[in-house]
Amino acid sequence: MGSNQLESNGSIKICVPLTTQQSVDEIVNGMHEAKAQGAHIVELRLHCITNFHPRRDLQIILSNKPLPLLIVFRPKWEGDEKMRLEALQLAMELGADFIDVEFKAATRFLSLVGNKRNSKIIVSWYVDGVTPPKEELLQLIALMEATGADIIKLVTHAANITEITTIFSLLPYSRQVPLIAYSVGERGLISQLLSPKFGGFFVYGSLAGNPIPGLPFLDTLREAYKLEHVNAKTKVFGLISKPVSHSKGPILHNPSFxxxxxxxxxxxxxxxxxxxxxxxxxxxxxxxxxxxxxxxxxxxxxxxxxxxxxxxxxxxxxxxxxxxxxxxxxxxTDCEASITAIEDELIKHGCDEGGASLGSPLAGRLFVLVGAGGAGKALGFGAKNRGARVVIFDIDFERAKSLACAVCGEAQPYENLANFQPEKGAILANATPIGMHPNTDRIPVAEATLGDYQLVFDAVYTPRRTRLLKEADAAGAITVSGVEMFLRQAIAQFNLFTGLDAxxxxxxxxxxxxx
Missing domain, CATH: 3.40.50.10860 (Leucine Dehydrogenase, chain A, domain 1)
Incomplete structure (x- = not known):
């Protein structure tokens, strides 16, 4: 397999921030929970401690730390600078492993602590607005390096996933000191997941039950991604979508790789x-x-x-x-995945009714398709190629007519769907996002008509058993989950991605x- 063979880089460290307002006892519990969930480092934000008393609270926290501790203390108001920097100095004296201080305060803080460094000093810069050009960011990195930092940290907020390539391009340029560079927000998620590939120093994750936008959960990092195996030679595959958070692809493809x-x-x-x-x-x-x-x-x-x-x-x-x-x-790969899933279920239930002799149990059946988008087109063409008679409903009637023309089918106005009466043995296929998490309480057809279908297929796979499938099952129809389609199309994708057998x-x- 050559350069595509899995290796371990063994160097990436996962840091989990404790970001919510908490008592000292809750923070100590949070540190232990972070360790249990697989973190290597805990980031503690002193401004999030309820009724913070520096010496008392830091002694308790640092004497109970189960992992290396990164201390951050951001200013809340003008005038608290002296107290803030003294608290960071105290954290260093009491055994914090890392101290994060923003660039504008770095020179003052480093002069305050002098050469008595018991902690690694991270000098950070948070960029507001659109990510600046690479040249401008390299200038910022040079300024941070010049402070005498042990580690530098650059954080942006991605308004577009295209900004992340700039972040990746910075990582090889930091030769003097290690660089932590990433982008926050959902569009910046890949700046965490791909950081080990491009030479990042830390990856940030969030605790289960305490999500942080743009940060993957620790259990997902540990079980699905296993970033210790990601290195410069790792090939990247991704789901292009909007929204994308519902996708189960990472928990299927990554372990399979x-x-x-x-x-x-x-x-x-x-x-x-x-x-x-x-x-x-x-x-x-x-x-x-x-x-x-x-x-x-x-x-x-x-x-x-x-x-x-x-x-x-x-x-x-x-x-x-x-x-x-x-x-x-x-x-x-959607077409064959969805149609074979339906065919196999009909055969399993003995519902080929002579169609199998024509090559498919769908031959001659009425195939009622809801949705004429990408998934709907795959289902429509697949059903037509198997000899079914296709009727299409879509909220965009022109789109329904276009697909009907392509598959020699019939288009009907979407408002007719509620009262549409299918013939015996008909198939219903939902190819819309209706019923997808988090809006799981909707179905695309009138509940009273579900008993008229022999089989109901739902392309939605989050949740696995949609309300449509539950209602259809209660009405006596055979049901096929979008999970089966998802699995089959993913197997075909895997073969294409890798050139190997899934x-x-x-x-x-x-x-x-x-x-």
Whole structure:
């Protein structure tokens, strides 16, 4: 497997900040919980301690620390500077492992402590607004290095995922002292997950039950990502979507990469603009992408080549960067995944009714499709290719008509769906986000009509058993979860991503235990 073989870098440290207003006892408990969840370092923000008394509280905290402790004390108001810096000096004297002081106060603090450093000094700079150009950030890094810091820290707030490439480009330039550089917010998440690849010093995570926007949970870092195996040779795969937080891809693909000893990482990518994204991420290390809502159709414009099936469907859910020339090639693994999941369930229940002799148990059936977007197109083309008669409903009637024309089906206005009466043996397939977490209480059709369908399929897989599937099951219909479609399309994606055979049974076990 050569350079794609999994290795361990063993050097990355995971730091968890304790950010909420807490008592000293709660902080001590939080430090021990952080250790139990897999943290290597705890960041304590003194301005978050309730009724903070420096000497009393720091003695208790530092005498009970189970892990190396990073102390931060941000100013709350003008005039508290002397007390603040003295508290940081006291923390150093009492055994804090790291002291974080912002750049504007660094010179004064370092002159206060002199050469009596019992702690590593982190000099930090928090950039407001849009991430500045690389040249400007390099100037900031040089200024921070000049203070005499042991470590420097640069934090931005990403308004767009394209800003993160600037963060990655900085990491190799810090040769004098180690650099912590990342971006906060959901769009900045990959600056944490990919930090070990580009040479970052720390990765930040959050405690279970205490989420911090843009930071992955410690258990996710430990179980799904295992960042100790991420290094400069790691190939990056990601889900391009908006929203993206619902994705289960990382907890399926990452363990599967490791299972076959493949050096890859799969990360969520919240993308706002496809054109800007693809022009910013041409790096060959970004080897492949899954494509989710709402980009499965639009993304065709950014592929250099499109597989004939995906071209005929008009939707791409998988992109690979071809190694020999770097071109982006679009595929559709949704189509076969969804249709075979439906077919197999019909066969399992003995519902082929002669259709199997025509090549598919869907042959001749009425296939009622709700949603004519990317997933809907895959289902529509798959059903048509199996000989089904397709009726399409979409809130955008023109889009429904366009798909109906492409699959020789029928489009009906969305408002007709509530009273639509299917014939015996019909299939219902939901290809909309209706019912997806967190809005789980909705279904796309009238509940009273569910008993008229022989099988109900829901492309939504978060939650695993949607309200639509629960109601359909209660009405006596066969049900097929989007989880089955997700698994099958992910197996096909894995094969395309790696050029290797996916560990299918292993992946199925993950889905059954984790979803």
């Amino acid at each position: 490791r299972h076959i000893n493949y050096n890859g990482i799969y990360v969520p990518m919240l993308v706002d603009d496809l054109k800007e994204f693809f022009s910013t991420y041409p790096n060959p290390d970004f080897t492949g992408f899954s494509v989710g809502i709402p980009y499965k159709e639009e993304v065709l414009r950014f592929c250099d080549e499109v597989h004939p099936l995906a071209q005929s469907i008009g939707a791409v859910n998988t992109i690979i960067r071809r190694p020999r020339d770097g071109k982006l090639v679009g595929h559709n 560990p299918e049974e292993f992946m199925r076990e993950i889905v059954l235990s984790k979803f």
